[in-house]
Amino acid sequence: xxxxxxxxxxxxxxxxxxxxxxxxxxxxxxxxxxxxxxxxxxxxxxxxxxxxxxxxxxxxxxxxxxxxxxxxxxxxxxxxxxxxxxxxxxxxxxxxxxxxxxxxxxxxxxxxxxxxxxxxxxxxxxxxxxxxxxxxxxxxxxxxxxxxxxxxxxxxxxxxxxxxxxxxxxxxxxxxxxxxxxxxxxxxxxxxxxxxxxxxxxxxxxxxxxxxxxxxxxxxxxxxxxxxxxxxxxxxxxxxxxxxxxxxxxxxxxxxxxxxxxxxxxxxxxxxxxxxxxxxxxxxxxxxxxxxxxxxxxxxxxxxxxxxxxxxxxxxxxxxxxxxxxxxxxxxxxxxxxxxxxxxxxxxxxxxxxxxxxxxxxxxxxxxxxxxxxxxxxxxxxxxxxxxxxxxxxxxxxxxxxxxxxxxxxxxxxxxxxxxxxxxxxxxxxx
Amino acid sequence: xxxxxxxxxxxxxxxxxxxxxxxxxxxxxxxxxxxxxxxxxxxxxxxxxxxxxxxxxxxxxxxxxxxxxxxxxxxxxxxxxxxxxxxxxxxxxxxxxxxxxxxxxxxxxxxxxxxxxxxxxxxxxxxxxxxxxxxxxxxxxxxxxxxxxxxxxxxxxxxxxxxxxxxxxxxxxxxxxxxxxxxxxxxxx
Numbered sequence: 001x002x003x004x005x006x007x008x009x010x011x012x013x014x015x016x017x018x019x020x021x022x023x024x025x026x027x028x029x030x031x032x033x034x035x036x037x038x039x040x041x042x043x044x045x046x047x048x049x050x051x052x053x054x055x056x057x058x059x060x061x062x063x064x065x066x067x068x069x070x071x072x073x074x075x076x077x078x079x080x081x082x083x084x085x086x087x088x089x090x091x092x093x094x095x096x097x098x099x100x101x102x103x104x105x106x107x108x109x110x111x112x113x114x115x116x117x118x119x120x121x122x123x124x125x126x127x128x129x130x131x132x133x134x135x136x137x138x139x140x141x142x143x144x145x146x147x148x149x150x151x152x153x154x155x156x157x158x159x160x161x162x163x164x165x166x167x168x169x170x171x172x173x174x175x176x177x178x179x180x181x182x183x184x185x186x187x188x189x190x191x192x193x194x195x196x197x198x199x200x201x202x203x204x205x206x207x208x209x210x211x212x213x214x215x216x217x218x219x220x221x222x223x224x225x226x227x228x229x230x231x232x233x234x235x236x237x238x239x240x241x242x243x244x245x246x247x248x249x250x251x252x253x254x255x256x257x258x259x260x261x262x263x264x265x266x267x268x269x270x271x272x273x274x275x276x277x278x279x280x281x282x283x284x285x286x287x288x289x290x291x292x293x294x295x296x297x298x299x300x301x302x303x304x305x306x307x308x309x310x311x312x313x314x315x316x317x318x319x320x321x322x323x324x325x326x327x328x329x330x331x332x333x334x335x336x337x338x339x340x341x342x343x344x345x346x347x348x349x350x351x352x353x354x355x356x357x358x359x360x361x362x363x364x365x366x367x368x369x370x371x372x373x374x375x376x377x378x379x380x381x382x383x384x385x386x387x388x389x390x391x392x393x394x395x396x397x398x399x400x401x402x403x404x405x406x407x408x409x410x411x412x413x414x415x416x417x418x419x420x421x422x423x424x425x426x427x428x429x430x431x
Numbered sequence: 432x433x434x435x436x437x438x439x440x441x442x443x444x445x446x447x448x449x450x451x452x453x454x455x456x457x458x459x460x461x462x463x464x465x466x467x468x469x470x471x472x473x474x475x476x477x478x479x480x481x482x483x484x485x486x487x488x489x490x491x492x493x494x495x496x497x498x499x500x501x502x503x504x505x506x507x508x509x510x511x512x513x514x515x516x517x518x519x520x521x522x523x524x525x526x527x528x529x530x531x532x533x534x535x536x537x538x539x540x541x542x543x544x545x546x547x548x549x550x551x552x553x554x555x556x557x558x559x560x561x562x563x564x565x566x567x568x569x570x571x572x573x574x575x576x577x578x579x580x581x582x583x584x585x586x587x588x589x590x591x592x593x594x595x596x597x598x599x600x601x602x603x604x605x606x607x608x609x610x611x612x613x614x615x616x617x618x619x620x
Contacts, residue, residue, distance in 0.1 A: 040522070162521070164609060
């Protein structure tokens with residue numbers, strides 16, 4: 001009998017047609033979903049066409065998801081051109097799942113979608129993929145974005161790859177992967193109301209460092225983790241890459257399976273994979289959540305952890321709530337609770353990750369008011385769904401720091417210059 | 432794969448992330464377009480804060496920005512610290528370094544995706560030093576890397592440093608990338 005395997009090992013074994021997969025082994029896996037976007041899509045297409053020829057076909061037009069999300073609301077003509085490259089590729093190859101920013105037409109700054117309910121555009125890939133039924137337990141999902149690790153929240157193996165790897169997958173449906181050993185991080189106890197998943201993951205990164213999980217799988221477990229809602233589980237897995245992790249993963253519970261079943265695209269059955277009893281972990285760490293407190297990562301690395309209390313009085317110039325990490329409905333509900341009845345003292349930017357979250361800003365109420373009303377009344381600037389200033393981007397990007405400012409942000413990275421200006425500084429926090 | 436790589440060293444600190452290697456504002460350029468691909472060289476390492484740009488002194492530009500047409504660096508070996516290339520999955524990072532003329536990076540350790548992209552894309556040889564090097568080698572030193580001997584020689588100072596073997600990525604590096612490797616092994620026709 002094969003040795004007991006972790007979820008990650010088991011998924012890689014199954015998808016490479018093997019009985020077992022041992023950490024350190026290189027295996028050729030069959031890919032279930034390949035995701036790319038406007039920043040890495042054109043380069044990926046370039047690799048694909050150069051290597052397989054201009055008339056080659058993608059391995060499976062129903063397994064490639066193309067979702068522009070990064071440089072959407074900019075007047076940059078090359079950004080517009082990149083979207084055109086995606087459009088013609090989608091047409092040529094009959095790509096089944098494509099989410100077009102239909103309002104990006106011609107020159108200048110595009111007018112945002114008039115109604116988030118009617119545009120085919122969806123917004124940030126890592127939140128849109130699950131919302132639109134592309135994430136399923138037991139599968140292998142590869143994406144040309146480092147935060148692809150987010151999708152481990154659905155009990156699948158998901159990791160970020162480059163253009164060459166993505167071009168290879170486009171043509172073959174396969175990729176070689178080194179099987180990572182698993183580090184398990186357990187949080188038990190009753191989660192206090194003042195904590196969010198972001199506090200837990202910043203806690204972990206502060207403990208093990210920005211390279212503490214390099215080449216490894218990061219599994220999140222424990223009753224406090226399983227009690228989190230789906231969006232919060234996504235936040236935990238999303239930042240696995242910030243500790244160097246290859247993938248984040250959480251065993252799917254009934255709540256997650258219900259979410260998947262409600263949204264799954266037709267014709268995609270899946271099989272749930274769980275840890276074998278007695279499987280081996282590279283490390284197994286545990287904390288009692290009741291003993292933790294809200295934490296912040298100081299400039300300029302996600303592992304520069306401090307408690308929010310220790311940083312009381314720190315001067316900031318602006319605040320930013322958005323991105324695949326902190327731009328989900330749960331984040332805005334938490335933010336609205338803080339801002340209800342108050343006025344912001346610094347420029348505060350609100351960027352829903354997806355059009356679905358954008359819609360929910362109107363339909364979700366706190367104390368009788370919609371979230372959008374609360375943010376508007378508090379004096380926040382509210383932008384359309386996209387990656388926006390999380391990664392700086394073109395200079396006309398909404399919320400981008402074009403001066404040496406200090407920002408507190410719900411995003412994922414705070415390396416020098418991440419949100420724009422080279423001398424700006426970012427504190428990472430929840431809500 | 433060339434066994435011996437010679438050139439001038441450019442030294443940076445720990446945790447040099449992909450936003451420092453190629454800031455996000457330049458990612459609108461399409462690496463699939465030959466003219467635009469060349470432009471990446473100009474912006475390689477432009478995001479490194481001045482204090483860490485060319486150690487130990489700092490404030491040494493990797494690519495001379497005075498001539499707007501310049502896309503090449505006079506440095507062809509980058510010496511990094513721990514966790515080199517952390518952050519995003521953008522393949523534009525090793526590509527930008529290669530377009531500027533970098534042929535090898537020698538670091539204490541790498542972030543996984545940068546390492547993988549360097550190898551699979553065949554852009555440059557990512558080597559690991561057996562010990563910390565970015566406080567031993569100085570920017571502008573003439574260095575020689577002998578891959579088969581796992582050796583880096585600082586010809587300016589005469590110091591010799593041990594490198595880790597490339598291990599199981601060696602065949603992919605030797606083939607020149609994952610496509611060439613897959614063809615060699617019969618995975619691809």
